[in-house]
Amino acid sequence: MALPIITIGRSFGSGGRIIGEKVATLLNIPLYDKELVKITAEKSGFHTSVVEQMQQNKPASLLYSLSGSAVEYPLQDQVFYAQSAVIRELAEKGPCVIVGRCADSILEEEHRILKVFIHAPISQRAARARDEYKITSRKPLDYIKYVKKCDKKRKAYYDYFTHRPWGKSEHYHLCIDSSIGLDIVADIIARAAREFPEKV
């Protein structure tokens, strides 16, 4: 059976990208994560720094949106729609792993997708931010607070563009705590993909 497209949402520091890489290697299919920034920039004309920044910001409030021009979308929305077009185009090419970017919501109407969400206990995520992502700051950094702040932004971004709650189990086929081990998590996802039914 053909492989589905695999979308991986993830809480900050849960190792979602690393798991995505392992899954892509196991299944021998492409992975798109930060690559999407470059492709979106190339296709849309936005600078890569703008595309990147717009994904890290909390979306503007409704009030702010209403106060803007009636004929022009806020910049963040424009970048989102440009990236959504890129994601749809890549999905047309065949099975792949897409990390983040609300890809589950963008693709689910027209594609066969295995929707995954990765999370982990906050202490492990804070340790990963410090030791693996090497995030530092001039001032002493409270990594737990930092991770929570990043989660808050991801949640706001996802909720705003998909109109459904981020990380809620019923919206995913698999929600997995990565503290059981990154390799076993990747193995579980690859196995689910290989046996993913034609219709769900």
Add this chain to the structure above:
Amino acid sequence: MALPIITIGRSFGSGGRIIGEKVATLLNIPLYDKELVKITAEKSGFHTSVVEQMQQNKPASLLYSLSGSAVEYPLQDQVFYAQSAVIRELAEKGPCVIVGRCADSILEEEHRILKVFIHAPISQRAARARDEYKITSRKPLDYIKYVKKCDKKRKAYYDYFTHRPWGKSEHYHLCIDSSIGLDIVADIIARAAREFPEKV
């Protein structure tokens, strides 16, 4: 490595018990689900129908609890504590699969457990209630409403006795949509159990 105890929470009609049976068979360990009713009744002196009924009721409100005797717990709480003691005793004997009964919360302080939650789209669950569980009524039954009502009771029971939200992904190692196939779900759980780390 020794197998963990596997706890399976499940939304009504998601096939959680069937998956539990498959996992127990794959791992060659005992399964406890409705068996717990009989054992709890034997050990506590409550009639099996009382034990069964108390698990299907929504817990009494706080106001109701306060209006009761100050020295005696409500019957539902008494049955819950009796069953919790049975679950702890069985867990001491070795790896097993326990379906429902808030076992994840009862055991997690003192045992190595793999916490699983099974869900599925409402339409599939309604179909399972009708076709496999053969639930009928004298009046024509709206199966979707019926499933939602059962979920509501399970959620209220779990939230009351564990003080945490039922089915929320961050409280489980694995949340799985059983519409991807009962066999593959059982296989994923068994695999995660076999490779479950000593410390999570």
